[in-house]
Amino acid sequence: MLGHKIGIRNLGNTCFAASVLQLMLNITKFNKTLQQLEYKDEEGKQILKFFSHTENFQKEDLEALLVTGMKFVENINQIEQKDAHEFLLKFLESINEHCRDPNCSDLYNLFLIEKQIITYYSNGTDEEENISNEKFIFENVSPEIGDLQKHINSIAEAPHVLISDAPERISQSIRIIKSPSVLLFMIRRVEIDGDNAQRNTTPVKYSPEIMYHGKQYRLYGVINHNTNQITDPQWGHYITHCYEFATSKVYTFNDSLVIEDQPNVLYIGQGNMTPQTLAYIVAYISQDEIDSLFSASEGSNNQNGIQYVAPEVNSCIQQVNFLDSRQEDALETFIRNAPNPESTQATRIASQDLNDLSTPIILSFPESTSPTEESASQEKRAYQKTTNDARRLLTKLYQVNGDKKTPLEYSAESGIKLGNCKKLLYQLKKGESIEIKQYKRGRKSKITPHFAQLIHDELEEHSTESLREVARQIALQNDSTSNDQIPSYSSIYRYATSHRIADDFGCNVYSFKVASIRGPSSNAESNKDLRIERIKLLNHYITEGFVWSAVDEVSIEIGTIRRRAWSQKGEKAFINVKPQAYRCSAIASISNNGMSYCLLVPGTVNGELFQAFMKYLINSLQKQGNIVFWMDNAKIHSRIENIVQKGNHVAIYNAAYSPELNPIELIFGHWKSIIKREVKDWSNEMDLYQKIANCFNHIDPTEIRKVMTHVSTKVFAKVLNRENI
Structure with a gap:
């Protein structure tokens, strides 16, 4: 055994x-x-x-x-x-x-x-x-x-080589064990x-x-x-x-x-x-x-x-x-300081000499x-919890057999790990129950079904409230209840972020996050139908061999200085530059082949600038074949129909309140993070624009293709399943 x-x-x-x-x-x-x-x-x-x-x-x-x-x-x-x-x-x-x-x-x-x-x-x-040359201790053995x-047979029968210039202890360590x-x-x-x-x-x-x-x-x-x-x-x-x-x-x-x-x-x-x-x-x-x-x-x-x-x-x-593994360090030292191959002499050990080698170790x-x-x-790995079913089984086994069986036998029959099984058996010997209590450490939760319903309703109806505001509202709604019975902020936090709320109401746990602004009809059924229609149309043209190009504009604002500075404790921190912010706009395009284009302009983007950019973009991409342009339904985008059609291209306008469907929005976020990290100072406004443009050029084409693949596979799938976005 x-x-x-x-x-x-x-x-x-x-x-x-x-x-x-x-x-x-x-x-x-x-x-x-x-x-x-x-x-x-x-x-x-x-x-x-x-x-x-x-x-x-x-x-x-x-x-x-x-x-x-x-x-x-x-x-x-x-x-x-x-x-x-x-x-x-x-x-x-x-x-x-x-x-x-x-x-x-x-x-x-x-x-x-x-x-x-x-x-x-x-x-x-x-x-x-x-030029690196490999020398094996065994000759004529294919790796x-x-x-x-x-292969084992070939190694056992292969001639063996010892390097004579090596220290004696290393030469002696190369041996063969018979059996x-x-x-x-x-x-x-x-x-x-x-x-x-x-x-x-x-x-x-x-x-x-x-x-x-x-x-x-x-x-x-x-x-x-x-x-x-x-x-x-x-x-x-x-x-x-x-x-x-x-x-x-x-x-x-x-x-x-x-x-x-x-x-x-x-x-x-x-x-x-x-x-x-x-x-x-x-x-x-x-x-x-x-x-x-x-x-x-x-x-x-x-x-x-x-x-x-x-x-x-x-x-x-x-x-x-x-x-011999005990000589491994010595061998590695020899390898690092090994002489050139020209000065290294190798000697062959005859097969009959192998029997004379002393037996090494492992x-x-x-x-x-x-x-x-x-x-x-x-x-x-997942924590292996001792369930109540296993505890009840162990209790029944102990009631029948008592001390006649060893902890190892009880562990094998109940499926409880031996260490835990010994502790539970000790409790049973003292006459205690080993079943898991309803609440940890026997503490009763203040979140009764009444308060659980209030918490759930408050989070659903007033989603912008913080948990402290939720706790305050619940206290106001139960002013006649004793204060020690009203759940505190920490109790509400534990409940809202734990699996208990999911079990009670069949929903996921809650988390407080940055909210996306949406209109009241953003996830209406009619808008979902329009999203699905536009996505299917886009996929049709991509299947027909069109290059997918996502286009949009973005506003970029950057300050000239940082407002925080180091100073000795107890002293004020001063800076000698007046805070000033610069704002510019950009029109950009990315394609599923990894290509990207950008136009920086002061102020905001108007229809004429957008048309000029589209003419430049179509001219630059003319060797790429037919293009399907994917953009939102802004008013300035509707003036480019003639420009697009002249080049045998197609423009598809995304449904309203659907920025997640345009992959360029993710690229904009990546671009702004590079700007924040790289652009610290500049000499004039033109220098600033050049540095912002350089940050756009630093975006890896692989990252662009990855983002477009993510949107077309993961985000589009949610829309086709009629999920809210």
């Missing part, structure tokens, strides 16, 4: 550590050997303490292991997401560092960890373009992998090239049973790293799946949550390989050593168990280097460069 089925709580960004620890904790021989070792300092004793409290993990246990035992981070609040493979190496190195027991090497000999290192050498001077088993007890392979689906990352989907045959140096290995566990940010491998979450050989069951460890899962969750490609998966760390157990690695209750090797089918996996392993198997640190802002 698996030796450990207790979850480890995530402290914010520690899922990488929990996933590795679960994999190690469930290998009984590793766990017992670690606890039998003698440690020489407090750090080592802290590591021992963590593995001695596996049946009742607390938040402080993992924190003490990372901060005190491993010195992984100085403060738990500073921890950032790491690669699980790197944590495994650091964890085992910490054991080796703080242990004085010679049997410590037994832990290392259980594993073989494979770590990829690519050596780069540069030719040329600083003035010339450097492209289509079949994992065949370890546990194989760990890291398979990554993301290739990192500088600052760019992309998912590699090269198919790989991946079998739950493999042969290595004539020895059979069976799949034991998988650490799965997945994310929704495919293009950014710095985001994600680690989950561990472990296989129980005796029962043919799979258990999934997701931080503090432990569940029994389907066996095929281990087989990459059968229900678990998704586009969100970035990497796997896959663990194999030697077929002959399953009984010795796990407890005696693990039974026989389950040779008559599940029939494995080798699934297909979208993955790619680029190249492989076997080396194994892992990455496929590409190890991922960079993950962002601290990891996406949060």
